[in-house]
Amino acid sequence: MIDGTIARSAPRGRVFLVGAGPGDPELLTLRAHRLLTTARVVAYDELVGPEILALVSPDAERIAVGRRRGTCPDAPSIHPAVLERALAGLDVVRLKGGDPMIFGRGGEEAAELAALHVPFEVVPGISAALGAAASTGIPLTHRDAASSVTFATAHLRAQDERTGEGSSLANRVPAEGTLVLYMGLSTLRETARGLVEAGRPLETPACVVSHATLPDQRVVVADLATIADAVERAALPTPALVIVGEVVTRRVVPTQQQVAPLTGTGGGPAPVRKVQRG
Structure with a gap:
């Protein structure tokens, strides 16, 4: 001290x-x-x-x-x-x-x-949630799927675990909207079960993103009923994020392309083009 x-x-x-x-x-x-x-x-x-x-x-x-x-x-x-x-x-x-x-x-x-x-x-x-959303093409909000998003952690402080305070994830997150879970891989099965018991349908889409934005990024998509088994079969490594909600079905996989630097003929910044009006 x-x-x-x-x-x-x-x-x-x-x-x-x-x-x-x-x-x-x-x-x-x-x-x-x-x-x-x-x-x-x-x-x-x-x-x-x-x-x-x-x-x-x-x-x-x-x-x-x-x-x-x-x-x-x-x-x-x-x-x-x-x-x-x-x-x-x-x-x-x-x-x-x-x-x-x-x-x-x-x-x-x-x-x-x-x-x-x-x-x-x-x-x-x-944040990892925003990086994972961009690299997987999953919009965290969508006018036709979700008007809210919640970031939550699946891990509690040791004191909360001993007292049981806030130990139920379902009691800590809304019943609707997109849910993004940090540090949720090790408790995925319990988390999925708790969300279903709290009212989310078994067929609610779910996705786990491992090593988001990195070359070895891996993605598993399923639903709350099957996501834990799917991730276990895939043997995804940590760190990983869990995304739950209808937005998972709106996924549009980004086109992988190499973008060249914006340069002019002399290797410096590209010149500004003047647009003549009228």
Whole structure:
């Protein structure tokens, strides 16, 4: 535990809570890319892939936090090494899969940094749900299928599991609309059963997306009655997202094509064409 008086009197660096996006390095924000390529210290989760870490300067210190979402529910909000560097006056990029504020503990870490008077900034990233929707062609909302979407986690904190508080997923999510479950692969069978018991039809479409946006992405489509068996047969690896709802039937698989850079004849930016009116 770091004493608050010491923390306030020490020179402090900034901590950047940066979203690494769903996996594909081309889906990083410009802000995230700039911070990664110039950072002196980068602390990263296990979910951050080697393609993104390759952008980090070879002179930067890399700290493998080793935390996957849901695997360390009672761990401290901020890794001690991150606080140590920041309180020593170093800027630190705290790199997280997806978006820091969507099941990335960004809120908890921001609160702890604020309490210790450590300046911080949140840099949003494309959440895994949005990446999976784009890469599979499943619209999370659709005028003819769903007017709402709910993001939920299938994992609870250990305290909630012991007390039973909020343990029923069906009690935590709406009975209608699209449902996107993070960290839901290991409890998929129980989740599907609970949703059916809560009123969703057995034939409700369901999809599991593994390694969304990456070259080894895999997709299994079924319904609530059969999705657990289908995923088990496919032996999908984590991380994976579960999408439940009628929008799954509206899937339009994106055309895989290589897009050439927009360049002019001289290799620079393409010239702007003036359109003559009238």
